[in-house]
Amino acid sequence: MTSAAVRVHGLWKRFGQQVAVAGIDLELPAGKFIGLVGPNGAGKTTTLSMVTGLLRPDQGSVEVVGHDVWRDPAEVKARIGVLPEGLRLFERLSGRELLGYTGRLRGLPGAEVDKRATQLLDVLDLAGAQHKLVVDYSTGMRKKIGLAAALLHNPEVLFLDEPFEGVDPVSAQTIRGVLERFTASGATVVFSSHVMELVESLCDWVAVMAAGRIRAHGPLAEVRGEAPSLQQAFLELVGAHGRDAGTDLDWLGGGTR
Amino acid sequence: MSTDVTGVFVRLKLSLLRNGLRQSGGRRAAWIASAVVALLFAALQLLGLILLRGTAHADALVVLLVAVLALGWAVMPLFFPGGDETLDPTRLVMLPLRPRPLVRALLVASLVGIGPLFTLCLLTGSVIAVAHGAAAFAVGVVGVALALLVCVALARAVAAANIRLLTSRKGRDLAVLSGLVVAIGAQVVNFAAQRIGSAGLGRLDPLADVLRWVPPGSAIGAVRSVSEGSYGAAALQLGLCALALAALIALWSRHLTRLMTAPDGSTLQAAGESAVGEKGAGGAARLLPAGRTGTVMERSLRYVWRDPKTKAAWVTSLVIGLIVPVFNAVQGTGSIYFACFAAGMLGIQMYNQFGQDTSAFWMVAMTISSPRDAYVELRGRALALLLITLPYATLVTVVTTALIGDWRRLPEVLGLSFALLGAMLATGAWTSARFPYSIPQEGHKNVAPGQVGLAWISIFGGMVAAALLCAPVIAVTIWLRVSEGGEAWTWLLLPAGAAYGAALTLLGLRLAAPRTAARLPEILTAVSKG
Numbered sequence: 001m002t003s004a005a006v007r008v009h010g011l012w013k014r015f016g017q018q019v020a021v022a023g024i025d026l027e028l029p030a031g032k033f034i035g036l037v038g039p040n041g042a043g044k045t046t047t048l049s050m051v052t053g054l055l056r057p058d059q060g061s062v063e064v065v066g067h068d069v070w071r072d073p074a075e076v077k078a079r080i081g082v083l084p085e086g087l088r089l090f091e092r093l094s095g096r097e098l099l100g101y102t103g104r105l106r107g108l109p110g111a112e113v114d115k116r117a118t119q120l121l122d123v124l125d126l127a128g129a130q131h132k133l134v135v136d137y138s139t140g141m142r143k144k145i146g147l148a149a150a151l152l153h154n155p156e157v158l159f160l161d162e163p164f165e166g167v168d169p170v171s172a173q174t175i176r177g178v179l180e181r182f183t184a185s186g187a188t189v190v191f192s193s194h195v196m197e198l199v200e201s202l203c204d205w206v207a208v209m210a211a212g213r214i215r216a217h218g219p220l221a222e223v224r225g226e227a228p229s230l231q232q233a234f235l236e237l238v239g240a241h242g243r244d245a246g247t248d249l250d251w252l253g254g255g256t257r
Numbered sequence: 258m259s260t261d262v263t264g265v266f267v268r269l270k271l272s273l274l275r276n277g278l279r280q281s282g283g284r285r286a287a288w289i290a291s292a293v294v295a296l297l298f299a300a301l302q303l304l305g306l307i308l309l310r311g312t313a314h315a316d317a318l319v320v321l322l323v324a325v326l327a328l329g330w331a332v333m334p335l336f337f338p339g340g341d342e343t344l345d346p347t348r349l350v351m352l353p354l355r356p357r358p359l360v361r362a363l364l365v366a367s368l369v370g371i372g373p374l375f376t377l378c379l380l381t382g383s384v385i386a387v388a389h390g391a392a393a394f395a396v397g398v399v400g401v402a403l404a405l406l407v408c409v410a411l412a413r414a415v416a417a418a419n420i421r422l423l424t425s426r427k428g429r430d431l432a433v434l435s436g437l438v439v440a441i442g443a444q445v446v447n448f449a450a451q452r453i454g455s456a457g458l459g460r461l462d463p464l465a466d467v468l469r470w471v472p473p474g475s476a477i478g479a480v481r482s483v484s485e486g487s488y489g490a491a492a493l494q495l496g497l498c499a500l501a502l503a504a505l506i507a508l509w510s511r512h513l514t515r516l517m518t519a520p521d522g523s524t525l526q527a528a529g530e531s532a533v534g535e536k537g538a539g540g541a542a543r544l545l546p547a548g549r550t551g552t553v554m555e556r557s558l559r560y561v562w563r564d565p566k567t568k569a570a571w572v573t574s575l576v577i578g579l580i581v582p583v584f585n586a587v588q589g590t591g592s593i594y595f596a597c598f599a600a601g602m603l604g605i606q607m608y609n610q611f612g613q614d615t616s617a618f619w620m621v622a623m624t625i626s627s628p629r630d631a632y633v634e635l636r637g638r639a640l641a642l643l644l645i646t647l648p649y650a651t652l653v654t655v656v657t658t659a660l661i662g663d664w665r666r667l668p669e670v671l672g673l674s675f676a677l678l679g680a681m682l683a684t685g686a687w688t689s690a691r692f693p694y695s696i697p698q699e700g701h702k703n704v705a706p707g708q709v710g711l712a713w714i715s716i717f718g719g720m721v722a723a724a725l726l727c728a729p730v731i732a733v734t735i736w737l738r739v740s741e742g743g744e745a746w747t748w749l750l751l752p753a754g755a756a757y758g759a760a761l762t763l764l765g766l767r768l769a770a771p772r773t774a775a776r777l778p779e780i781l782t783a784v785s786k787g
Contacts, residue, residue: 054619056778074626082623087616087785090556092563104552105624133563135426149620 140171306382553637604681672754679758683765
């Protein structure tokens, strides 16, 4: 029973008329690289926000490593790292200052924060820009400094919302390397994405979301089933299959004029 | 070929002007209103200057006006980079244009618009005000043309020289501060006008004697020289103006050529520039307390300096908090109790603390898991604020007292100030937790659409509550003033007011902390709009 990193039960969230998350039950196993996939607007960000305590659900409960997120925030917040999507960082701090600030807010001793910050900046290839204000960082650099801030206190579970969105291939590879090393040590990574190839190559466990519900979940091979790729399996699951563009736009294309 | 380019640019400028009329209803109304006001103002200026003709210090005033106008042209592209889209030459990089025709075309095109029309009115009025005789008017025509060209070329040269800055993040930061500079500038002009009004225009003469030789003022100076018959001086003044114009155009054209031919290095050069000096900050930071308190204080203080919105709010508070009591004291209309204004203005900075974080508040929210954490967070922010506010409010109070000369009242005014500051911090902390709202990071708005009501409740409700909380101290002050022999005891108000303020702050933080801790997701949602 203790092998679940995250346990979600009956999770609901409505924004006015729109139902963003429509009753999710989910158990994410510990020590895995977990991908939460789904098209835009499927409710991935809303779900991750509720799981990490940044958004209050209308109904339902969330447990992270055995502690209720809303009743026992102290236990949960110390054990998780978060990289949200669409929220700012304290951008008027330099990269190094941001890490120093986050680490100290988390209650780590100053010397330890500085040591870890130096190592993280090195590994994430940010050492050259460490004294630059985060507001001047590129998208890839922002994701990397956000990841460093999320890793600083050595969390047991890491939640990343679209960590590869808008990131150049070199930065993406760096982020990948760090995450793989992190899960190899027994920690859990949960990340959302709509890039199936990426999820397929990184994750060993996936949950497919569409229209606020979980359509399938389990080990990658199980979810993929008979389909040749996760992409195909996903399209079938969300019901977008067979929508062929063959008959329309038949005028489009070179050389037939 | 060159006339072609000039024609194209003039037509471009005219279409840009016309497009001001093709926006949505509200913006079109605003555009028309501002244009009408500018033209009306220009007409009134012209009329006023014509009426000024023949008065004693007309020439000094006119030269000063022209100098202020030129200053306006020089700073305008820095603060309103979006004001004239043809100002940005990097937009033309892809076009096959030679520098010389381009400079000519841009110069002519920039003579089209409301700004140049306004300037033309003012310059014409200036010439009419000071010119006597046909020769003077003839020189005036040349002078007006020269001065107008100098103004326009000045704006272009400044824009071209700083275009990298203007299109970068720092330029946008600067634009956020522009409203503030205009407001403070208006205050200074207002104050100066009052002083001149009371002391007479004769005060301007020494300054005008210098400005008469500085382009573009020298063009108007030449008109006066001709009127007085000193043709040599007039020739020299006109020559100076022409020289300035040539130099500005040369400078502008050089920058333009470099911009059009050099690769865009905005991303390359940014690397070294924005690096922040870690040594200095680190040294000062060591004096702050350890743990969360010091960390929060350090971040808050860094934001006062580095975040344009926070900085603008702080500068407003600091300047208004100083100007109101001190100017009133200087003019002899003030009461010593106005000094409390500084404490009140600065206390406002405690309001909407989490809104000032923007959606980055999630980083704070992730580290608050108990009312105790929230208490330490709020206390750290209050302490950072006090680090600036306490000495500043004391200074303003002492300066006001010194100007009025009523030293016996200093203790009670200080006591009142501290009590008010405490009340503002307490209500600020509480409303930060209860009524948070978003502060948009771009533009001049300080409240996100749809949250105006919330902001009003937060600020005005909080200020009324703070005033009520101070009532006991005010009551005791009045009582000691009116009761017999009470004056001997007014010094007691200093320690009493300070203690009362401190107690209020602690109480406010204690009440705000559990609310903050319980409402983290709601606060984050409220501050993430915009």
